[in-house]
Amino acid sequence: MREVTREExxxxxxxxxxxxxxxxxVKLVNWGKISLFEPKEFALEKTTVWSFENxxxxxxxxxxxxxxxxxxxxxxxxxxxxxxxxxxxxQMVGSGTTLVECKLLGRDGVGVDINLDAIMVAWNxxxxxxxxxxxxxxxxxxxxxxxxLIEKESIDLIATHPPYANIVPFSKQKKIEGDxxxxxxxxxxxxxxxxxxxxxFRVLKPGKHCAILVGDTHRHKHYVPIAYRVMETFLxxxxxxxxDVIKRQWHTQTMRGRWKESCDHNFLLxxxxxxxxxxxxxxxxxxxxxxxxxxxx
Ligand SMILES: C[S@@+](CC[C@H](N)C(=O)[O-])C[C@H]1O[C@@H](n2cnc3c(N)ncnc32)[C@H](O)[C@@H]1O
Numbered sequence: 379m380r381e382v383t384r385e386e387x388x389x390x391x392x393x394x395x396x397x398x399x400x401x402x403x404v405k406l407v408n409w410g411k412i413s414l415f416e417p418k419e420f421a422l423e424k425t426t427v428w429s430f431e432n433x434x435x436x437x438x439x440x441x442x443x444x445x446x447x448x449x450x451x452x453x454x455x456x457x458x459x460x461x462x463x464x465x466x467x468x469q470m471v472g473s474g475t476t477l478v479e480c481k482l483l484g485r486d487g488v489g490v491d492i493n494l495d496a497i498m499v500a501w502n503x504x505x506x507x508x509x510x511x512x513x514x515x516x517x518x519x520x521x522x523x524x525x526x527l528i529e530k531e532s533i534d535l536i537a538t539h540p541p542y543a544n545i546v547p548f549s550k551q552k553k554i555e556g557d558x559x560x561x562x563x564x565x566x567x568x569x570x571x572x573x574x575x576x577x578x579f580r581v582l583k584p585g586k587h588c589a590i591l592v593g594d595t596h597r598h599k600h601y602v603p604i605a606y607r608v609m610e611t612f613l614x615x616x617x618x619x620x621x622d623v624i625k626r627q628w629h630t631q632t633m634r635g636r637w638k639e640s641c642d643h644n645f646l647l648x649x650x651x652x653x654x655x656x657x658x659x660x661x662x663x664x665x666x667x668x669x670x671x672x673x674x675x
Contacts, residue, residue: 379490379520379527387501397495400444406502409438413434415482415508423454428653429626429666437482438503443473443496447526447539447591451625451653452476455537456491458573459587459655464534467581469574470558474500476537477515485535488528490518491555521556523573530669536578536588542604544566545595564604572611579615588617589623594649599644605652613673615654618665625651 396403414436427560433441433448452475456466462484464519468476471489473496480487481504491497504515518527541559544567553560561567578588590612592605613619628647659665665672 379402379518379525381527382497382501382517382519384501387498388500391417391502392499393519394473397498397500399493399495401447402442404443406498407438409506412437412506412508415510417450417453420450420453420571421459423623426621427500427624427626429628429641431628437478437479437508438506439475440473440503443499445541446473446475449475449479451539451591452479452537453483455535455587455655456480457487457591457652459589459632460485460535463478465526465532466535466537467533468538468581469525469536469577470498470538470540471517472539473592474503474517477517478503481511481513481515484513486513487515488533489516489527490516490520490522492554492558494519494523521593522558523556523570523577524605525577525581531583533581534586534652536590539587539591540571540574542593542595564602564607567604568607568611570610572614575611575615575617579617581674582658584658585663587655587657588612588621589653589655590651591651594648595629596645596648601648605654609652609654610658610673612654616673618656619654619671620657621655622634623653623655625653627651658662 391406394406396405409472417436417517430448432452434450439449455644456479460466465486466480467488469490471491473478474489477487477500489500497519500517543564544559558567558570582588590607594604595602
């Protein structure tokens with residue numbers, strides 16, 4: 379893990395106007411004066427089904443980083459599970475959606491990504507002035523499985539969004555060692571997620587929350603439950619399941635391509651993802667009453 383400073387980003391900007399993420403150019407934008415710093419309409423989600431058909435575009439949020447999550451997701455998590463001044467970690471930060479929300483909502487943020495180009499996009503999304511809060515956002519190039527520069531029990535909330543195994547490769551053009559979107563099998567992905575679960579448990583403060591959005595797929599016309607297997611790894615390392623939110627998925631590039639295939643071959647398109655929200659037990663907490671929400675044997 380190594381910190382990628384704002385100065386390094388500014389140097390990078392001198393020679394790069396865009397980066398390529400999975401064959402798609404993502405422009406590094408000069409944001410100028412931003413007029414909208416929060417959603418026009420927003421209410422905290424109250425149920426276990428979340429759906430954002432028209433994802434928000436306030437501040438520097440844009441949907442053009444492959445598979446980035448709607449800003450409404452980290453906004454809900456940050457507002458529900460942290461207080462102003464808290465420290466939020468997204469260890470697969472991609473285009474930095476979570477950290478932009480941290481900056482807007484007055485929380486400090488730490489973002490990690492294996493891909494330096496993603497970090498540059500994240501820096502670019504954070505490259506705007508916002509006088510209403512005073513926060514520190516830090517970005518690291520590194521592997522979510524080994525967060526060696528993050529101290530144990532230092533984080534107030536983890537909000538993260540891994541690749542869904544190798545369904546959408548994030549670095550197809552150049553192979554990046556450790557990129558979990560380039561695994562050869564679901565089993566290899568789950569093994570990586572188990573290490574991420576362990577690291578998440580280590581860095582989170584006792585009693586605090588860890589939220590992770592994961593999707594499933596079909597292979598050979600049969601359902602592949604990636605998300606539940608990921609959930610199990612988090613329960614295995616000691617987390618308690620607080621919520622299982624079903625997030626409605628809207629038409630993505632991948633889905634449109636699969637529409638015809640689905641009609642031809644008679645299987646259902648995957649239209650949901652799971653947002654698991656785990657809680658790390660508090661120090662000396664009696665856990666027997668939560669046993670049905672914990673690892674089962
Ligand atoms: C689904 S994207 C995250 C998108 C992000 N939520 C956003 O809004 O932009 C998953 C990210 O995980 C990163 N990634 C893959 N393997 C990783 C690893 N081992 N450690 C850290 N990041 C990794 C990819 O480079 C990609 O940016």
